[in-house]
Amino acid sequence: MFKEKVLGxxxxxxxxxxxxxxxxxxxxxANKINITLDGDTGVNLTDCIAxxxxxxxxxxxxxxxxxxxxxxxxATTPMIMPRQYKKNIGxxxxxxxxxxxxxxxxxxxxxxxxxLEWKAREPKPIGKGKVTVQKKxxxxxxxxxxxxxxxxx
Numbered sequence: 001m002f003k004e005k006v007l008g009x010x011x012x013x014x015x016x017x018x019x020x021x022x023x024x025x026x027x028x029x030a031n032k033i034n035i036t037l038d039g040d041t042g043v044n045l046t047d048c049i050a051x052x053x054x055x056x057x058x059x060x061x062x063x064x065x066x067x068x069x070x071x072x073x074x075a076t077t078p079m080i081m082p083r084q085y086k087k088n089i090g091x092x093x094x095x096x097x098x099x100x101x102x103x104x105x106x107x108x109x110x111x112x113x114x115x116l117e118w119k120a121r122e123p124k125p126i127g128k129g130k131v132t133v134q135k136k137x138x139x140x141x142x143x144x145x146x147x148x149x150x151x152x153x
Contacts, residue, residue, distance in 0.1 A: 009059070023037060031064055055068060082110070090105065102116055103116075115136065
């Protein structure tokens with residue numbers, strides 16, 4: 001019952017700002033509520049505070065004691081939703097599949113999968129040496145084991 005009430009409040013709060021979406025929601029022992037959010041243009045502190053206030057102001061601590069943590073996904077957190085890929089088009093990703101690990105620029109994303117492009121050095125078709133070629137590969141979400149944005153400093 002408590003979980004359904006919290007989830008209802010959370011869904012209502014997310015309806016207020018359609019650019020923010022839920023990544024993870026758990027209620028642990030002692031009613032420890034953990035909410036992880038992402039957004040089409042990122043999530044800032046104000047967004048987390050707004051969600052937190054909606055939930056806290058509508059729960060009675062006299063009925064149920066609880067703790068609440070509302071956070072955004074980390075920069076190196078693996079992506080799990082198609083919407084996360086769409087917001088990262090143009091960024092460099094590391095994608096792990098059963099076939100191996102691929103690094104490249106995310107050039108497209110839809111509801112079925114993604115497209116990565118990268119440059120690779122390959123032997124020349126004729127003669128000695130290597131040539132740089134442009135590679136492009138599509139990945140279905142069902143084939144992706146893990147995908148992360150590569151952060152470069």
